Amino acid sequence: MTGVETRSVARDSLFLLADIRVEQSSDTYRVRVRNLSDGGMMGEGQMRVQRGHRLTIELRNIGAVKGTVAWIQDNRFGIAFDEEIDSQQARRPLQAPEDPAAVAARPSWAHRAPPPPQPSKLRKI
Template sequence: MTGVETRSVARDSLFLLADIRVEQGTEVHRVRVRNLSDGGMMGEGQLRVQRGNRLAIELRNIGEVGGTVAWVQDSRFGIAFDEEIDSQKARRPLQAGDTPAAAIVKPSWAHRAPPPPEPGRLRKI
C-alpha cells in the first residue's frame, strides 16, 4: 500500500455521533461518524445495513440528509449522500441562528450508489 491519496474528494477525520434511520423503518440508531466529506461519510456502530439500503442521517448543524449505503465491512459502512452538504458545518458548535437546511449545497451524482437490483431481474443459481 502506498502513501498516495487516490480518492477524488477530501475527507475530514473526526469523531461525531449521528442518528440513522433505515428508510421506511421507525427505529433510530446512534452511530459514530469516523470521517465525513461533502458527498458522504463512514459510520461505525451496531446498525445492520446492506449495500443499497436507503438511510436518513441526522447530522449536527446539518439536519436530516438522505443517503444510500455504498459499502459495508464488519461494523463500518460507507454512505453516499443524495445531496452534497457543507461538511465543515458539522464540526462547528451548534448556533441558535443556524438552519440545518442551509447546509445543503447541491445534488451529488458522483457519489451516488447504484440502486438495488429489481428482484424480478435476478437469476437463480
Template sequence: MTGVETRSVARDSLFLLADIRIEQGAEANRVRVRNLSDGGMMAEGNLKVKRGHRVDVELRNIGSVPGTVAWVQDDRFGIAFDEEIDSQKARRPLGAAEVASLAAAELSRAHRAPPPPETAKLRKL
C-alpha cells in the same frame, strides 16, 4: 496499502455522533461518524445495514440528509449522500452564533465585568 491518497474528494476525520434511520425501519439508531465529506460519510455502529439500503442521516447543524449505503465492512459502513452538503457545518459548535448573540443580549449588567479603570485616576503606592 501504499499510503498514497487516491480519493478525489477531501474527507474530514472527526468523531461525532449521528442518528440514522433505515428506510425500512422507523427507529433512529445512534452511530459514530468516523469521517465526513460533502458527498458522503463513514459510520461505525451496531447497525444491520446492507449495501443499497436507503437511509436518512441526522447530522448536527445540518439536519436530515438522505443517502444510500455504498459499502459495509464489519461494523463500519459508507453512505453516499443524494446531494452534497457543507460538511464543515457539522464541525461547528451547536448553534454557536445564535447562542452567542442571544446570550450577549440577555445578560444583565450584574453579569458583565466592569470596565477597566482609567490609569490616570489610579493612585500610586
C-alpha cells in the same frame, strides 16, 4: 484498501455522533461518524445495513441528509449522500435555537445607573 489514495473528494477525520434511520423502518440508531466529506461519510455502529439501503442521517448543525449505503466492512459502512452538504458546518459548535427568555435575561448596557451625587450638594439630616 491499498496505501494509494484514490478518492477525489477531501475528507475530514472527526468523531461525532449521528442518528440514522433506515427507510421503511421507524428504528433510529446512534452511530459514530468517523470521517465526513461533502459527498458522504463513514459510520461505525451496531446497526445492520446492507449495500443499497436508503438512509436518513441526522447530522449536527446540518439536519436530515438522505443517502445510500455504498459499502460495508465489519461494523463500519460508507454512505453516499444524495446531495452534497457543507461538511465543515458539522465541525462548528452546536448552534442553540434563540431562546426568548435568554434574550430577555441578557444584560443591557444601554441603561446605566446615574452618577453618584456630589458631596457638596448633599444636605445633612
